[in-house]
Amino acid sequence: MSLNIExxxxxxxxxxxxxxxxxxxxxxxxxxxxxSKERIQPFKGVVIQKKNTGIATTLTVRKMSGNVFVERxxxxxxxxxxxxxxxxxGKVRQSRIYYMRDLRGKAARISxxxx
Amino acid sequence: xxxxxxKKLGMTQLFTEQGECVPVTVLEAGPCVVVCxxxxxxxxYKAIQIGFGSKKEQRANKAEIGHFKxxxxxxxEHLAEFDVSDLESWPVGKEIGAADFADVKQVNVSGxxxxxxxxGAIKRHGFHSGPRSHGTHNMREPGxxxxxxxxxxxxxxxxxxxxxxxxxxxVKHLQVVKVDGERNLIFVRGAVxxxxxxxxxxxxx
Numbered sequence: 001m002s003l004n005i006e007x008x009x010x011x012x013x014x015x016x017x018x019x020x021x022x023x024x025x026x027x028x029x030x031x032x033x034x035x036s037k038e039r040i041q042p043f044k045g046v047v048i049q050k051k052n053t054g055i056a057t058t059l060t061v062r063k064m065s066g067n068v069f070v071e072r073x074x075x076x077x078x079x080x081x082x083x084x085x086x087x088x089x090g091k092v093r094q095s096r097i098y099y100m101r102d103l104r105g106k107a108a109r110i111s112x113x114x115x
Numbered sequence: 116x117x118x119x120x121x122k123k124l125g126m127t128q129l130f131t132e133q134g135e136c137v138p139v140t141v142l143e144a145g146p147c148v149v150v151c152x153x154x155x156x157x158x159x160y161k162a163i164q165i166g167f168g169s170k171k172e173q174r175a176n177k178a179e180i181g182h183f184k185x186x187x188x189x190x191x192e193h194l195a196e197f198d199v200s201d202l203e204s205w206p207v208g209k210e211i212g213a214a215d216f217a218d219v220k221q222v223n224v225s226g227x228x229x230x231x232x233x234x235g236a237i238k239r240h241g242f243h244s245g246p247r248s249h250g251t252h253n254m255r256e257p258g259x260x261x262x263x264x265x266x267x268x269x270x271x272x273x274x275x276x277x278x279x280x281x282x283x284x285x286v287k288h289l290q291v292v293k294v295d296g297e298r299n300l301i302f303v304r305g306a307v308x309x310x311x312x313x314x315x316x317x318x319x320x
Contacts, residue, residue: 003143003300005124055128077130
């Protein structure tokens with residue numbers, strides 16, 4: 001009777017996760033199915049937020065696609081997410097950088113964080 | 116056998132192969148043990164009584180200890196009866212668990228809902244609250260209960276404050292997502308009444 005819900009949470013979460021936070025530029029490798037083939041589609045952009053809710057943890061990535069901004073929310077522990085790679089750690093003061101939505105051009109730069 | 120006793124462990128989520136996220140409640144169903152039989156000759160119906168959960172012998176009274184001793188099983192905390200078609204395949208002392216639910220698609224789940232005590236009409240029935248300021252005293256009041264001299268009474272069943280929760284609630288047609296026979300776990304899609312560690316009756320739908 002020592003079984004509890006935390007054990008089951010752990011079984012269904014990925015043990016190795018990239019350490020990323022808001023402001024980082026990351027590449028999320030998503031598995032997509034095209035017809036009968038499966039391939040990996042990268043989605044590269046800035047992390048706007050990371051919602052730490054255990055097994056339901058998500059991250060929101062914002063990127064420029066053509067001349068429009070696209071935001072996508074990924075469940076971190078989903079089997080459709082192949083990997084998350086941190087390309088450039090960014091230095092920001094807030095954990096939710098929604099203000100990036102109002103900034104364009106030079107104002108939307110993020111300085112690099114020393115790791 | 117059409118049902119089993121279980122403990123609600125809590126909620127989590129599972130992913131399907133397609134990446135779809137499924138909200139599930141994890142139930143620890145068993146190990147249960149058959150304690151006694153209800154026979155057509157004696158009680159007029161066919162059923163098995165099953166026990167679930169362990170209990171210290173010093174916490175049980177003599178009648179309970181005698182009941183379990185007769186079956187030759189350990190003292191259980193909870194007992195429940197379930198109908199069976201043939202008693203021979205469920206002998207006294209047989210262990211049952213989640214593995215018996217391996218091929219079940221849907222279940223009905225009953226449990227004692229979380230007790231909220233004597234609750235007002237807002238919490239209990241979802242009434243709107245009144246204005247909080249501007250000199251009103253109508254903040255969480257239920258409002259008018261009836262009209263004037265006609266009908267001159269309050270209709271029966273009028274929604275009013277009262278005991279909320281701590282009542283048996285059944286949720287029907289819950290989909291069984293996964294069964295782990297080894298650890299006696301049943302993963303049921305959606306929410307199940309009652310608090311964590313609450314005792315739940317799971318019936319085949």
